[in-house]
Structure formats: structure tokens, C-alpha cells
Amino acid sequence: DVKVTQSSRYLVKRTGEKVFLECVQDMDHENMFWYRQDPGLGLRLIYFSYDVKMKEKGDIPEGYSVSREKKERFSLILESASTNQTSMYLCASRLKQGVNRGYTFGSGTRLTVV
């Protein structure tokens, strides 16, 4: 069964810490995405990557960066965590652009910044 795996289900970090959220997919997908999901706001795109070493800003990139050194791994980095980054973070992947299939999501990481 194909999978997107997020390294942690729950995470608690302190304000100001640098936080790494890891996402790995085993489907040889080219495209990977990071979303955050908040009540009343839905899913919002933070960053995405269409291929290794490539990255593009989504709708809310401020306070975040990403890394994609290998095709299967896409990391989200909170440079200096703040309480307003408390959220559910979801990683997703897709085979590639132009192939109209659904996204495969991970189970999510619920991050609390205290």
C-alpha cells in the first residue's frame, strides 16, 4: 500500500525553537506539498516542490522554509517557532504535474508551540 509518512503525530515545541517536520513518500512521486489546517480556515498551502531541489512558495510561506534533497523526502522547517504556528500540518504528494489524480496525504503532525 502506497504511503506518505510524517515523522511525528504529535509535537510540542517552545517559542523560538527551530522545528523540523519530516515527510517521506514511497510512491516515486515528483510533486510534494505542505499544508496547514486550522479550524474555520481549511487547508492552506505553505510550500510545494515539483521535483528534487525545487521549491515554490504557496499561499502562506512566511515563517517557514523547506528542503527537498531527495525525491522521497520533503521537510518543512519552522525557523523560529511561534504560538501562531500551532496547527495541524499535512504533507501530500502527487505523481507529477499534468497527471490528473488525487493527492495522497500523510496522517498529519499536530504541532503545539508553547
Add this chain to the structure above:
Amino acid sequence: SQKIEQNSEALNIQEGKTATLTCNYTNYSPAYLQWYRQDPGRGPVFLLLIRENEKEKRKERLKVTFDTTLKQSLFHITASQPADSATYLCALGDDKIIFGKGTRLHILP
């Protein structure tokens, strides 16, 4: 700007009946539209994709319609069961997709 609206935040349906969820969009002409299911504390799971030249698509008890004139998609679950209770998300886009906020469906036994 592009906007997606799902008809209601929550919907209660009696077991065995057909549940119908609505997704409307504005300022956009997507080539295809998707529906996802999300259970509490989990990531969304892809259910169905329908293209702009398809009027209707079915998968088991699920049926999706796509009306590009009305800019609307309807998502139907026939013979609904309590296990169908979840949040259902509509998503559209040709490249980067955008998601609606979802409708929480409760199937009452």
C-alpha cells in the same frame, strides 16, 4: 480571487438515506474537481476526481456531478451508513489545487 464554498458546515442525515453535499466555486474554470474524505485527526483521503467534460462519475455508493455552467459539484452518498460520518472536502485546480473548508456529515443510526 478564486473561492470555493461548501454548502454547510455540518449535515445530519438518517441512516439509509442519500446524503448530498454541495460545492460551489467562483472566479475559476477548473479542468477537474476532486472530493476527499477526512476523519478526525487524520489526513484527507482521495475519493473521486471528475473532469470538466464529464457530467457524472460513480464509485460504489458515491456519485459526483460537475456542472461547469452553474460552477457547482454535487457529491452523493446513497444508502448512507454511520461509518460514512466524516468531513468531506471539495478541491479544485489544474495545477495547485485549492480546498474547500469541508462539510461535516453525521449519519444518524
